[in-house]
Amino acid sequence: MLPARLRLALIALSLCAVAAVLGATLASRAGNANETRGLELSKDGWAGAVRPPTQRVPDFTLKDQDGKTVTSASLKGRPVVYAFVYSTCEDTCPAQVQTIKGAIDDADRKDVRVVGISVDPVNDNPKRAASFLLKQGMTGRMEFLLGTREQLQPVWDAFAIQPQQDNLEHSAHTILADASGRQRIGFPYDFMTQEALAHDLGRL
Structure with missing residues (x-):
């Protein structure tokens, strides 16, 4: 069994990695949303x-x-x-x-x-x-x-x-x-x- 401190350190690293991936995903989605929001769309999704x-x-x-x-x-x-x-x-x-x-x-x-x-x-x-x-x-x-x-x-x-x-x-x-x-x-x-x-x- 791993020492308690080592287990905590590994858990912390895993959480950081998950947070980084989640942050990148959200940033990508936000970027795509911003591209769409650059156009004024109707409720049906048309620009014209x-x-x-x-x-x-x-x-x-x-x-x-x-x-x-x-x-x-x-x-x-x-x-x-x-x-x-x-x-x-x-x-x-x-x-x-x-x-x-x-x-x-x-x-x-x-x-x-x-x-x-x-x-x-x-x-x-x-x-x-x-x-x-x-x-x-x-x-x-x-x-x-x-x-x-x-x-x-x-x-x-x-x-x-x-x-x-x-x-x-x-x-x-x-x-x-x-x-x-x-x-x-x-x-x-x-x-x-x-x-x-x-x-x-x-x-x-």
Whole structure:
């Protein structure tokens, strides 16, 4: 049998080791919690604004920058990021698209499609749309859908988007839709961060 003093010393060392492991575990959990707490999440755990459950992606048939026909039906089956942009924009639209690009890379979601929808049909054309994608490093990663005002108006209305006007800036919103074609989460430009968008893409 070990002497009493030696037994006490061993017990003390064991307790110290347990305390150290417990402390490291709690610190790690606290760190992870702090990362999540860095985002303001809804009670359902989303960083963006939760859209009404009945709000769906509208039916549409539009052409992209390469003249290819894209329909809402062809986009179903995988999550879609919808961005409302225009090709001659020099501030909010490029920043919006770069945030989306970074978030998709962070979330490592190769299954997500990115679709830009024109909010300036008068000035957006295939050449300008393709140039915009090239400048943003999104050629092959994003489709820029074009159309007339008559074709685009029902899409804007369904997503609650104000198009670009001479005296009024467009709604620079990013909207996440799930694989079934339901609008799930919305991000106004001023409240969208790469971290928040990546978080919600990871949950979508």
